[in-house]
Amino acid sequence: MEPLTNKKKILVQKPLTFAERIYLPAILSGLGITMSHFFKKEATIRYPEVQREMSINWRGMHSLKRDEDGKERCTACGLCALSCPAEAITMIAAERKPEEKDLYREEKYASVYEINMLRCIFCGLCEEACPKEAIYLDGPIVPADYLRKDFIYGKDKLVEQPLVKK
Amino acid sequence: MEISFVIEKFILVVIIFAISLVIAMYSTYAERKVAAFLQDRLGPDRAGPFGMFQPLADGLKMLMKEEIVPAESSRWLFMMAPGLAIFTACIGTAVIPWGSDIHLGSRIIPLQVTDINVGVLYIFGVVSLGVYGVMIGGWASNNKYSLLGAIRAASQNISYEIAMGLSIIALLLVTNSMSLKEIVEGQHGWHWNVLYQPLGFLIFMVCSFAETNRAPFDLPECETELIGGYHTEYSSMKLGFYLFAEYINMFVSSAVMATLYFGGYNYPGMDTLGPILGPVFGPLFGTVILFAKIFIFIFFFMWVRWTIPRFRYDQLMDLGWKVLMPLAIANVIITGIVIAIVEKF
Numbered sequence: 025m026e027p028l029t030n031k032k033k034i035l036v037q038k039p040l041t042f043a044e045r046i047y048l049p050a051i052l053s054g055l056g057i058t059m060s061h062f063f064k065k066e067a068t069i070r071y072p073e074v075q076r077e078m079s080i081n082w083r084g085m086h087s088l089k090r091d092e093d094g095k096e097r098c099t100a101c102g103l104c105a106l107s108c109p110a111e112a113i114t115m116i117a118a119e120r121k122p123e124e125k126d127l128y129r130e131e132k133y134a135s136v137y138e139i140n141m142l143r144c145i146f147c148g149l150c151e152e153a154c155p156k157e158a159i160y161l162d163g164p165i166v167p168a169d170y171l172r173k174d175f176i177y178g179k180d181k182l183v184e185q186p187l188v189k190k
Numbered sequence: 191m192e193i194s195f196v197i198e199k200f201i202l203v204v205i206i207f208a209i210s211l212v213i214a215m216y217s218t219y220a221e222r223k224v225a226a227f228l229q230d231r232l233g234p235d236r237a238g239p240f241g242m243f244q245p246l247a248d249g250l251k252m253l254m255k256e257e258i259v260p261a262e263s264s265r266w267l268f269m270m271a272p273g274l275a276i277f278t279a280c281i282g283t284a285v286i287p288w289g290s291d292i293h294l295g296s297r298i299i300p301l302q303v304t305d306i307n308v309g310v311l312y313i314f315g316v317v318s319l320g321v322y323g324v325m326i327g328g329w330a331s332n333n334k335y336s337l338l339g340a341i342r343a344a345s346q347n348i349s350y351e352i353a354m355g356l357s358i359i360a361l362l363l364v365t366n367s368m369s370l371k372e373i374v375e376g377q378h379g380w381h382w383n384v385l386y387q388p389l390g391f392l393i394f395m396v397c398s399f400a401e402t403n404r405a406p407f408d409l410p411e412c413e414t415e416l417i418g419g420y421h422t423e424y425s426s427m428k429l430g431f432y433l434f435a436e437y438i439n440m441f442v443s444s445a446v447m448a449t450l451y452f453g454g455y456n457y458p459g460m461d462t463l464g465p466i467l468g469p470v471f472g473p474l475f476g477t478v479i480l481f482a483k484i485f486i487f488i489f490f491f492m493w494v495r496w497t498i499p500r501f502r503y504d505q506l507m508d509l510g511w512k513v514l515m516p517l518a519i520a521n522v523i524i525t526g527i528v529i530a531i532v533e534k535f
Contacts, residue, residue, distance in 0.1 A: 046513070058228045058497040068232040178312060 075164075083146045085163030086139055088183045089165035091129055096183060100134035104159055105148035112143035113150060129156075137182060141166045141175040202303055206283050214437035215245040219486060220436075223412050224492040252430035253533040260332060260423050267330035272424065272431035275323025279438035281491035282316045285309040286445050287371045289455045289477035293469035301473060302371060309370035310358055313446055314351075320439060321347040324410055326402070327432070328420030339419025342503065343410035349510035350407075354397035356518035357390040360525040361450060379461065382453040389521045391451045393514055398443040400510070403436060405495040409503060429519055444487035448480060 043049050069076050073144050078084070078125045100117035118135035127133075144166075150159050169175055219234065219241070277353035289301035306312055321343055330342025365373045377383055384391045388478050400407040411413060411419035421432045436503030447455060455476030457463075464472040501509065 047509075051494075055493060056498045058493065061230055062227050064230050066227070066230045066232050068230075070232070070235070 073102055074171050077126065083148050083151075083161040085141075085166050086144075086150070086159055086161050086177075086182055087163050088137065088179065089158050089160060091184065092182050093126075093129075093183055094186045095129040096133060097125060097129055097156045098134050099130045099136065099158075100137075101132075102153065103153040107149045107153035108141045108144075109147060109149060110145050112140045112145075114138050134179070137179050139177050139182065142172065197429070198299060198304060203284075205282065206288070206303065210280060210283055210438055210441055211364070212432075213441050213484075213488075214434055215249070216435070217437040217440060218248065219245045220488070221492050221495075222299055224489065226416075226495050227439045228493070228496045249430065252427050252488060255426040257426040257428070258423075259269075262332045263333070263423065264330045267326050268423075269428075271323050271327030271330060271497070272428040273323075274326065275320070275435040276297060276431045276438065278316055278319045278323060279435040279442065282313060282439075283445070284444040285370050286442075286449055287314050287374050288480060289473040294474050297426075304441060305369055305371045307369045309369075310362065310373070313370075314355065314358065316327060317354075317443070318347065318351060320435075322421045322468070323432075323435065323535045327424065328410075331420070331422050331423035335416045335418070336420050337495075338415050338423045339410045339412070339422070340410075342416075343403065343420060344453065346407065346409060346506060346510075347401075350397040350400035350514070353514035354401065356515065356522055357393040357397070358450075360390045360518070360522045361387055361394075363525050363529055370449055370454075374449055374456065377453040377456050379456060380452065380453075380458045382456070384451040385526070387451065387521075390525075391519065393518050393521065394451065395447060396509075396514060398447060399491070399494070400506075401444050402439040403489055404440065406498040406501050407506060408500060409496075411507060412500060414500075421426075440491050441484065442483045447487055448483035452483050454483075485486060 091097050100115050102115060102117075105111075105113040105115060114136070115138070116133055116136040120131050120133055124179045146161060148161055151161055164174075202372075222244070223233040223241075225231075234244040237243040237247045259265060262534070283305060284303045287300075287302040292299040292301065324343040325340045326342065328336040328338075331337075343400065361383060362368060363375075364383060365376050367373055367376070372382075373383070403410050409419075410416075411421060412534075416422070420431055424432060455473070457479045460476065463475070467475055
């Protein structure tokens with residue numbers, strides 16, 4: 025039968041030459057290759073001590089921001105929770121009391137703000153949705169943990185550290 | 191005299207035993223480090239500075255693991271086999287001369303446990319015994335993979351012992367002695383046997399790779415085909431003994447190769463440097479040289495392991511019977527003819 029294409033190739037298994045049969049030249053060149061790697065710089069980064077620089081559009085753990093006076097920016101509008109495709113964000117809003125004026129920027133604030141880090145897909149939509157520039161995904165990699173409940177991060181872990189007054 | 195002789199030998203035995211255990215322990219560490227460096231990695235570096243305590247952590251882990259004995263195994267042989275493996279690995283060090291005699295005042299202390307006049311045969315016998323630990327362990331596990339590993343170990347050892355024995359015969363033609371002490375003394379300075387027996391050394395080295403079940407001849411424990419081969423069913427410290435025995439074997443066969451072919455504790459310039467160092471430190475420096483040679487061989491073992499892939503089983507048998515054995519026979523004949531000619535003229 026005529027072949028459909030002219031791409032057909034008949035492979036012939038050549039018998040090994042003497043140099044191939046005694047293995048030694050191949051073994052020696054192999055040893056040379058591995059020895060050259062012995063002196064190469066290793067690609068390993070000692071992770072917890074040394075961290076690789078992230079790209080500029082890296083999205084890591086969320087942080088809830090404060091304004092320049094150290095007041096929390098979040099007003100618990102819920103747009104982040106609404107925009108979240110993974111439904112990872114829950115919050116409970118509360119009204120600011122007069123004596124809490126230094127703590128929260130506007131009259132309404134989030135008394136509970138939780139992100140389930142196991143649900144979160146780090147898409148950054150909450151960051152885009154926020155009208156108050158209160159949430160950014162500028163943190164480190166979310167660390168591993170043993171229990172599911174420990175992955176629900178509350179305000180204690182999310183809110184930025186207050187500014188140190190000079 | 192008698193009691194001091196016993197004490198002297200006892201101390202020597204304890205020191206050699208401790209050294210071979212420590213070297214075996216740190217060979218596991220060295221192996222991981224060498225493997226890492228050859229693959230552009232770092233290797234263990236968490237336990238202590240540069241990961242120096244890694245072997246201790248590994249040993250502790252081995253001891254803490256649950257010990258499992260398969261229900262259908264033959265219990266006594268299963269328990270005995272790792273001990274046999276490590277025992278046969280250790281006794282090989284008894285005849286190796288670790289240095290020339292130390293002259294301490296009027297006392298002469300030989301740095302060799304015993305100088306039997308058939309030292310080479312003894313080594314050869316011990317190496318052959320080494321396979322029993324593997325074989326019995328593999329058979330007693332009552333597991334088909336273990337059994338396959340054991341069968342492979344046995345046939346591999348038989349195949350490579352022939353070429354090994356023939357390469358030793360050629361060596362004995364050159365040295366005219368079977369005592370390891372005399373073989374080493376005959377290699378004074380630069381007159382190392384490897385210069386007279388390069389082919390014999392090559393055959394001997396390939397065979398000792400096979401005898402110690404090291405890559406590229408690690409078919410008895412071939413992970414990809416046999417899930418660990420003869421030690422599939424072993425856990426806890428019994429597995430540790432097997433792994434340990436492999437490293438002690440590696441140390442002993444490195445020592446044997448250094449002794450038989452690379453001049454043991456002899457080094458060029460020993461006639462000028464030896465007297466300067468005095469009757470105690472001169473021989474000890476020779477011992478340091480011997481250990482340097484041993485470490486180079488151990489490194490070579492590891493270097494080869496992380497370079498060459500495992501042989502297929504038929505390739506292994508081809509190499510043993512069709513290549514190494516004819517080569518070894520040819521080596522014996524050529525050596526015999528050359529010696530006859532040299533003696534005649």
